[in-house]
Structures are given as C-alpha cells and as structure tokens.
Amino acid sequence: MSEPDPATLWIADQPLVLASTSRTRRNLLEAAGIAVETRQPGVDERAIEEPFSSSGAPIEDLASLLAREKALAVSRREPGRLVLGADQTLECDGRQFHKPVDIAAARNQLAALSGKTHHLHSAAALARDGEVVFEVVSTADLDVRPLEEAFVTRYVEVVGDSVLSSVGGYQVEGAGVQLFSRINGDHFTILGLPLLPVLAFLREEGCLAS
Structure with a gap:
C-alpha cells in the first residue's frame, strides 16, 4: 500500500459504503475522517422483526440482526466494496419501542419512559461480497427523570418533528439531554x-491510517 496521504486518515482505495441514509451516522463517520458513500439498504425491517419477536431472543440480538441484513443486502449489490450496516433498538421493562409515528405517539412514548431506565442497543456489521466480516453490539443505559405532562408537551413543541427521527424520541446532543x-x-x-x-x-x- 502507498504511503498515507497526510491530508486524510482514510487510505483505502474506495470509500466505505454506509447501508443507511441516516444523516447522524454519516456525520459521525465523516467527522472521524472516513470517506463515505451512502446506499438505501432496501430491507423490510418489520418483516425481519415479526418472526424475531415471537422467538423470545434478547432485543439486543434484533439490533445485530438488522445491522447484518442491511450490510449484506447492500454488499450483494456492491461487489468488492466494504459495507457498513447499523441499527438501534430501545428496550424498557422488556418492551421494545420504535420510532414514534406521529407527535401524539411521541408524547405517549416519552410518558411511558418517564421515571424509568431504558436500554439502547446499537449494533454495527461490516460485510463484503455478501459475507459479514465484522460485527459488534453495544448497550447504553439511560435514566429518564420523572416528567410532568406539561413538560412533555412543551418539549415536543420545542423540538418539533425531530422527535420522530429517533427510536427514543430525543437527541441527547440537543434539548433531549434535559x-x-x-x-x-x-x-x-x-x-x-x-x-x-x-x-x-x-x-x-488497512482502511485507516494507524
């Protein structure tokens, strides 16, 4: 391999393919010095979840499964390319939560999380030519303070539609930290x-300078 370009940390011949249209994930990768191209994975997440839900498997395993399926789907369409798939699931009291479908659902979800600890399971899988070459899952535990109904209503009004863009209805890098x-x-x-x-x-x- 040639000497790394001092102007970049990414030294692979081609950019990493991100099997996602998530702006947050792309921003994280690019901020870390990774050259990224994005692709729509085109997988039916609910179809994958349905048989999983009745299997009794841990919810964090679903995050891993979805990450793998996204990476594999795109890698089969992109021969020779390294493809990253990722997914996140939220669990509280043994119940899985999804992205709220509307503002009313977001308010109800935040009320359900109020005063409780929930768990975010984030998974990543890297695939090449239809085979997974690396995968990892990590969990974070978050305690939501007791939330008054008036605060939930005001919070949702302040953050607007962004409350619908994450599985928890919040962004900790913004007002959600409150x-x-x-x-x-x-x-x-x-x-x-x-x-x-x-x-x-x-x-x-050998994709990144070390």
Missing part, C-alpha cells in the same frame, strides 16, 4: 453507532 437524570454508556452508542470498535476494525483492515 430528559435524563443519568446516562451510562458510550456517547456513540447512544447516537446509534458503536464507532470505536468499527474504527479499530477499519485500522486492522
């Missing part, structure tokens, strides 16, 4: 991508 009394976990895990182990793998693969 929902919590304690956060225990990796910051990148909370944002939906266990970035540090992904970076370590990419360095081992």
